[in-house]
Amino acid sequence: MLNQRLLAAAAAGDAEAVRSAVNEGADLETRNAQRQTALLLAAAADHVEVAEILVAAGADPDALDYRHDTPWLVTGVTGSVGMLKALLPARPDMTIRNRYGGVSLIPACERGHVDYVREVLKTGIDVNHVNDLGWTGLLEAVILGDGSGPYQEIVRLLLDGGADPGLADKDGVTALEHARTKGQREIVAILSAA
Incomplete structure (x- = not known):
């Protein structure tokens, strides 16, 4: 339930709920049915503050989903410079x-x-x-x-x-x-x- 809360909060861009779920011990690499992590959901929706929280907690910028996308790869599709900068501290594999x-x-x-x-x-x-x-x-x-x-x-x-x-x-x-x-x-x- 905690992991599902993290995924839903990341997708919705709810930074406080993400921070809370992370602090309560949610699995940063938990995945939804499409194998998307919270960080990938945040990157796809351009929720930069959520991504910063997840990166600071150690989320993987290279976690592949069902379509072979990663949080980093998605930035090229969205064109979000803010997300690019949010993910760089996690040292994504380019x-x-x-x-x-x-x-x-x-x-x-x-x-x-x-x-x-x-x-x-x-x-x-x-x-x-x-x-x-x-x-x-x-x-x-x-x-x-x-x-x-x-x-x-x-x-x-x-x-x-x-x-x-x-x-x-x-x-x-x-x-x-x-x-x-x-x-x-x-x-x-x-x-x-x-």
Whole structure:
């Protein structure tokens, strides 16, 4: 019952109830039916204060759920810089891959999370990591992005962070070639200059 209280409070963002459950001895790694821990529930819903309490108590930022997500990996999907910063003291494993074989940087690039990309690049995450589709964060930003301002900024950040513009996808097509095909003129200019 105590463990269920912890999970419900974390999902709801009720920091005081989480603190109480932790102080009463709830299992930080207890899981719901989807194998999600309290920290993963807090990360997915961007309940930063709850995450800070759980991290301070020793919760695992690398606990995998049924979809192969972890609290850390979820930050790339949500784009929450606050959650990223809340989880860093727990020393998350930045090499853990999601169900698509990507690290947290890749979904952030796909979704246009400029501030997250800027912040996660400071952690030393592998900017040239290739996922199961054969795509890097740079390729995702071009292929799945719309070429708008946020994606232009992400491309700049990735290049400044050491992204290799010559890395091609599984078909041998580079980010520059994809940008040309998609008519992303500004991104073509940025990649050409690189």
